[in-house]
Amino acid sequence: MIIFEYPFNERIRTLLRLEDLYEKFIFFLHQEHPQQHHVALATIFEMLEVAGRADLKSDLLQELERQKQTLLGFKSNPNVASERLDEVLSDVDRSLVALMGSQGKTGQNIRDNEWLMSIRGRTIIPGGACEFDLPSYYAWQHRSPQQRFNDISGWFAPLVPLFDAISVVLRLLRESGRSTKTIAQAGSYQQMLQGKVYQMLRLGIDESLGAIPEISANKYMLWVRFTSQDGDMKPKSFENDVPFELALCNF
Template sequence: MNNYIIYEQPITENVRNFLKCEYLDEKFNCAVKQHDMWSIKSSISTLIEMSDFIFRINIKIELLKDLEKNLHLLEILKKNNSIELSDYDKFYTEMQSNIDKLNSTDCSPSRSITDNDFLMQIKSKSHIPAGDNFFDMPSYLNFLSSNKTFILENINNWYSPFKPIFISSILLLDFKRTISKFEYFSSNDSYFEMKLDKSDKTDLVRIKLEKNINIYPDISVNPQNINIMFKTSYGANRQSKPIEEKLDFGISLSNIK
């Protein structure tokens, strides 16, 4: 059982986008696996959210650049004996495969949503509180009441164009997490500061804390420092305040090479 929470703070825009892709993919897969009507409805809402997010950015180009860059980094790590051979083989194979898949994908995966009148009708109602109800959209209830195999086939077809983007994003994040090890520190009170090496370009900060201690990090980063304010929540309104006690925690930095 995992006794820790890992909080992640993206520093660069591309890592922020990769984390958003991972978040959307996890939300979609969690919902679609449940098979009940409300979970399926949630998975469709997430598909629409995916489409809106991907439509706004050219993430395919970002992913291809990062995959190529990290293939080069893999070779450096292997040469320096800084990565397990099994990890090297795994990441090298998967990165090459994802580069090929991205290069063969449509530049506009959102079209699987935007070209679908049924889904766009749902989207047009979703910004209204309770707008995606069944009495205003009987076609939605009809779809959700269909055979489960039919429903999942449609949903997976709508999701399929996004899959290479989300898999590549998750792969890059897994690589960053694998090669960035935790170091452990103690803060005497709520505030912790770490100086950064000017030659390093940090793109992801990860903080490891024990579970069930009701403490979380508020992280800010600039080119010289990482600043962390550890806070706790209290009361029915979950108000926040800095902690006063000593705290042991882990910190991991992913750097752009």
């Protein structure tokens, strides 16, 4: 199954973008080639661009606190698995404490580092991080893989609480949706939402079908139109029935 996710608002869109960048960062951080560590460092700069909203941290704190109070309300429910509930509450508490303990604006330690900012300024330019443009960076890339790993990990460390909080919030959001099996007749599907507000849609489809969903939605209506790709990667309408799983997620 391929899972496609569609955010219903800018707030969730930002969190999903940051999650995607974080997964990319972790992958390249744990490689050893200098070019792979260059991608890891450049990804941190992308994270700062996306996370530049001043209210992101406060949004996450408010959401975590709200989720904590909601979860505490399930404590007296005999139908709730207490061990699982305690585990989730522990994760929320840990993220809350760590995020509240993080100081200053997101990524301020990187913005205060003139050397890193000089690299950031050059990476925006196509081919701008060549050895003749940034000889000190070129020399750094010739350090041992472990030294580069330690440096990048240290620069990223102040951002860890933010991304831990994003992980917890998105996990809770995904788990809020109940998946239902449905069929898109002749590759098209519509559903009335009747004004109910959702945060995110999750759509699962068998990858062997070769169907690709194009999703649009507002608080009244959800549309899914499936397409496929030919050898030139051009999209064309998928005219067969498409079975898929749909989950609408909301806190």
